[in-house]
Amino acid sequence: MNLSTEQSRRNFLRTLAIGAGGMAVLGSYGFIFQEESANGEIKAIVVDFTKCAGCRTCETACSAYNHQVEIDGQLMKGLGNPDLSNIKVWHYNPDVDIPVTCFLCEDAPCIEACPIAIDPVTGRKALYRDETFSTIKCDLDRCIGCGKCSKACHEKSGGVIFPNKETGKPERMCTLCDGDPQCVKYCPYGALQYLTITPDMPLRNTSPDKIAEKMIEQYYQGY
Amino acid sequence: MKGYNGIILEIDLTSETINKKQIPEEDLLNYIGGRGLGMKLLYDYLPEAGVDPLSPENPLLIMPGPFSGFPIPSSSRTCVVTKSPKTFPLSKKYEHSSTVSYSNMGGFVGPEIRFAGYDGLLITGKAKKPVYIFIEDDVVEIRNASRYWGMGTDKFDKYFIEDLRDRKFESFYIGPAGENLVPYASVINTAARAAGRGGVGCVMGSKNLKAVAVKGTGMPTVANHKDYLDLLEKARVSFSEDTDNRKFWRDEGTTGALKYSSDRGSQAVKNYSEGTFEGIENLATESARKKIWKRDFACFSCALSCTKSGYAKGAYGTMVHDAPEYETGTMLGANLMIDSLEGLAKLIFVADDYGMDIISAGNTIGFLMECYEKQLIDKDFLDGIDLQWGSVDASLQMLHKIGKMEGVGKLAAQGVKPLAGKIGKGSENFAIHVKGHELAAWNVPAYEKTGISYTTANRGACHLNGGDISEQDGIAIMDSLGACAFAEGWYKDELHYRHFLSALTGLEWSEKEFDKAGERIFNLEKMMNYREGFDRNDDILPERFYTNKFTMGPKEGAVVDREEFKNKMDEYYEARGWNKETSRPTDEKLEELGLGFLT
Ligand code: SF4
Ligand code: SF4
Ligand code: SF4
Numbered sequence: 171m172n173l174s175t176e177q178s179r180r181n182f183l184r185t186l187a188i189g190a191g192g193m194a195v196l197g198s199y200g201f202i203f204q205e206e207s208a209n210g211e212i213k214a215i216v217v218d219f220t221k222c223a224g225c226r227t228c229e230t231a232c233s234a235y236n237h238q239v240e241i242d243g244q245l246m247k248g249l250g251n252p253d254l255s256n257i258k259v260w261h262y263n264p265d266v267d268i269p270v271t272c273f274l275c276e277d278a279p280c281i282e283a284c285p286i287a288i289d290p291v292t293g294r295k296a297l298y299r300d301e302t303f304s305t306i307k308c309d310l311d312r313c314i315g316c317g318k319c320s321k322a323c324h325e326k327s328g329g330v331i332f333p334n335k336e337t338g339k340p341e342r343m344c345t346l347c348d349g350d351p352q353c354v355k356y357c358p359y360g361a362l363q364y365l366t367i368t369p370d371m372p373l374r375n376t377s378p379d380k381i382a383e384k385m386i387e388q389y390y391q392g393y
Numbered sequence: 394m395k396g397y398n399g400i401i402l403e404i405d406l407t408s409e410t411i412n413k414k415q416i417p418e419e420d421l422l423n424y425i426g427g428r429g430l431g432m433k434l435l436y437d438y439l440p441e442a443g444v445d446p447l448s449p450e451n452p453l454l455i456m457p458g459p460f461s462g463f464p465i466p467s468s469s470r471t472c473v474v475t476k477s478p479k480t481f482p483l484s485k486k487y488e489h490s491s492t493v494s495y496s497n498m499g500g501f502v503g504p505e506i507r508f509a510g511y512d513g514l515l516i517t518g519k520a521k522k523p524v525y526i527f528i529e530d531d532v533v534e535i536r537n538a539s540r541y542w543g544m545g546t547d548k549f550d551k552y553f554i555e556d557l558r559d560r561k562f563e564s565f566y567i568g569p570a571g572e573n574l575v576p577y578a579s580v581i582n583t584a585a586r587a588a589g590r591g592g593v594g595c596v597m598g599s600k601n602l603k604a605v606a607v608k609g610t611g612m613p614t615v616a617n618h619k620d621y622l623d624l625l626e627k628a629r630v631s632f633s634e635d636t637d638n639r640k641f642w643r644d645e646g647t648t649g650a651l652k653y654s655s656d657r658g659s660q661a662v663k664n665y666s667e668g669t670f671e672g673i674e675n676l677a678t679e680s681a682r683k684k685i686w687k688r689d690f691a692c693f694s695c696a697l698s699c700t701k702s703g704y705a706k707g708a709y710g711t712m713v714h715d716a717p718e719y720e721t722g723t724m725l726g727a728n729l730m731i732d733s734l735e736g737l738a739k740l741i742f743v744a745d746d747y748g749m750d751i752i753s754a755g756n757t758i759g760f761l762m763e764c765y766e767k768q769l770i771d772k773d774f775l776d777g778i779d780l781q782w783g784s785v786d787a788s789l790q791m792l793h794k795i796g797k798m799e800g801v802g803k804l805a806a807q808g809v810k811p812l813a814g815k816i817g818k819g820s821e822n823f824a825i826h827v828k829g830h831e832l833a834a835w836n837v838p839a840y841e842k843t844g845i846s847y848t849t850a851n852r853g854a855c856h857l858n859g860g861d862i863s864e865q866d867g868i869a870i871m872d873s874l875g876a877c878a879f880a881e882g883w884y885k886d887e888l889h890y891r892h893f894l895s896a897l898t899g900l901e902w903s904e905k906e907f908d909k910a911g912e913r914i915f916n917l918e919k920m921m922n923y924r925e926g927f928d929r930n931d932d933i934l935p936e937r938f939y940t941n942k943f944t945m946g947p948k949e950g951a952v953v954d955r956e957e958f959k960n961k962m963d964e965y966y967e968a969r970g971w972n973k974e975t976s977r978p979t980d981e982k983l984e985e986l987g988l989g990f991l992t
Contacts, residue, residue, distance in 0.1 A: 223688075246619065253508065260560050263551050390703070
């Protein structure tokens with residue numbers, strides 16, 4: 171099931187290369203997330219928008235893993251309610267589907283916008299970058315639910331944070347599934363990959379609306 | 394019951410009342426969901442036989458199944474169920490005698506209905522002005538839709554979501570054809586996914602209902618969580634394998650059938666007078682891939698992505714949401730002798746934009762082309778349209794007329810049976826319908842099972858009905874679960890549908906009980922038709938298939954043998970446990986199926 175074997179990785183990179191050559195659309199868009207691994211290489215989840223069929227399987231896989239349930243004392247994956255997913259596939263007419271999850275922006279406008287003072291001991295605001303996977307996390311005890319992080323993310327990046335309806339505290343930040351991204355694992359079309367990338371790739375931190383515009387231009391002459 | 398929300402959302406547009414109604418567990422057990430449960434509700438809600446399908450009393454049901462919303466691969470389907478505005482018996486028992494209707498659509502809206510907390514929507518009444526229904530979990534509102542009235546489905550799809558200001562909403566809607574009460578108007582979702590057949594969009598239009606928008610945040614619970622997860626994992630693994638079957642759907646979708654069917658002499662060509670189309674290469678996969686297709690897209694949680702979208706260039710330049718697939722490519726292509734791919738794409742776009750059933754529309758235009766060629770009608774009859782075989786422009790003009798219910802379009806909108814009644818002069822012989830419902834893109838003469846599928850379908854001629862009893866009952870089950878027929882091949886043995894349903898509900902569904910449920914649903918539909926006055930005399934093939942010989946292709950010379958077909962039908966009724974003379978299910982059969990209330 172997991173497609174990240176050496177072979178499929180090479181194929182995937184080849185598609186990327188074609189994309190850069192201007193034949194296919196991909197390549198240029200789509201870093202969903204980046205992470206610096208121990209040897210300094212950056213790993214990211216990359217979307218190949220030419221392969222995404224908009225099936226939303228990724229949403230259900232993400233939700234099932236990140237919202238586990240206890241059954242007879244045993245922790246199991248949940249049912250996969252897509253509303254709880256950290257990756258969201260946005261659909262547009264003309265037909266394009268744009269999967270977006272936290273980009274892990276280097277400048278993290280969400281953290282920037284967080285008004286809670288940096289804790290001198292941990293060096294963290296209420297919203298902070300976790301060391302293990304460089305993911306964005308929220309200290310629910312310190313967070314006051316002001317919604318500024320969400321607003322910043324929607325204005326300056328992918329618009330992935332949605333505040334909890336009751337508490338206003340940020341949700342839907344990608345966890346990278348403890349290093350085994352479920353969206354990548356279960357995408358039936360091989361549209362998502364967890365890859366080593368170079369940091370200068372374009373169109374990061376981009377809103378799905380803008381990405382959709384590009385895709386529509388490319389596919390349907392802007393119809 | 395686990396696996397279900399247990400609730401039908403009832404909306405009456407006349408009184409503007411909204412009611413969340415508990416579904417009796419017994420009905421879930423007996424009719425499963427989707428098409429089956431929809432039929433039971435239709436039976437319960439129709440006050441009596443003979444109700445005018447376009448009256449406020451006729452309920453419109455939007456029915457996802459118990460699989461819809463769970464990420465069980467390829468289970469996004471939703472059935473629209475209502476009393477048909479499109480069918481007639483030979484001898485009318487009531488002024489408004491008609492069959493049941495059910496039409497199936499994929500996409501995302503069915504799952505979303507389940508996320509919002511319902512197992513279906515039941516819409517009755519008629520709004521005073523055009524409205525749409527807004528559903529966000531518990532919040533249900535009837536809202537003004539005047540500004541959308543008259544809008545084509547493509548434009549509507551774009552504007553509506555902008556107005557809702559939240560792309561998480563899913564919706565279904567009608568186009569001008571539904572508003573204008575074209576009897577074969579369709580219901581559309583996600584730009585061009587259609588519940589096309591049986592006039593469901595016409596019923597929606599008769600209620601002054603333009604659209605339903607729905608968004609939900611919940612999900613039904615399941616009984617055996619672990620079993621369910623295990624089954625899901627296995628299903629996903631089996632779908633991820635690059636089998637030929639999966640490749641077929643991904644690479645070609647149903648478009649692959651265009652050439653396949655033409656090559657085996659089973660395509661509807663030139664108003665069904667031929668089974669093979671010489672120009673098929675121009676319309677088929679390779680051509681579409683070269684000229685139009687840009688991407689594949691899938692329904693909710695589907696690994697097959699049979700839908701292909703793109704852009705057609707040239708004089709007929711058009712957005713292509715999903716074209717050509719087998720039915721649309723045949724009915725507006727081969728059946729009209731049209732071999733221009735871009736022209737075909739344009740016709741499909743326009744028909745979808747009006748929100749009309751492309752099968753009935755293509756069949757009807759083909760019929761008129763033949764009448765025109767045989768000089769049974771003249772140009773005046775056609776409002777000056779030079780309706781020659783193969784003409785894209787003339788066909789386009791016809792679609793506009795039909796969608797607007799203007800001039801000859803008003804007649805053509807009624808379909809081939811009423812048209813033949815008006816034109817006469819022997820045209821009945823090549824009016825290709827069963828019970829007033831036009832046949833689809835699979836031609837009959839060389840393939841007897843296709844004939845059975847058409848004659849015995851409960852919504853009138855239907856290519857998705859199944860050619861024998863076990864197929865028919867099996868399809869009734871799939872339509873009731875929310876499962877897509879294209880993925881059936883994966884759900885065998887340890888992945889059989891019944892295991893999923895058992896895990897969801899916690900009830901052990903035996904193979905026998907499962908098959909029986911399908912039979913029960915089919916018989917309920919049959920009885921509803923029977924009480925409207927449909928009997929064996931209505932289960933007949935168009936005369937053409939007995940007399941017209943194909944002049945080319947592998948099935949050259951093929952016709953249906955009248956006597957043989959009659960015998961097949963005899964065998965069919967007997968095997969069904971139905972009375973051979975009348976086609977009525979016997980009381981014993983009904984009792985056996987738990988349908989004693991119909992005896
Ligand atoms: S699972 Fe893959 S193909 Fe499906 S929506 Fe997600 S990224 Fe796209
Ligand atoms: S701004 Fe949004 S996309 Fe960027 S790191 Fe923060 S949460 Fe992620
Ligand atoms: S990596 Fe995990 S948490 Fe992040 S989007 Fe994918 S599935 Fe969701």
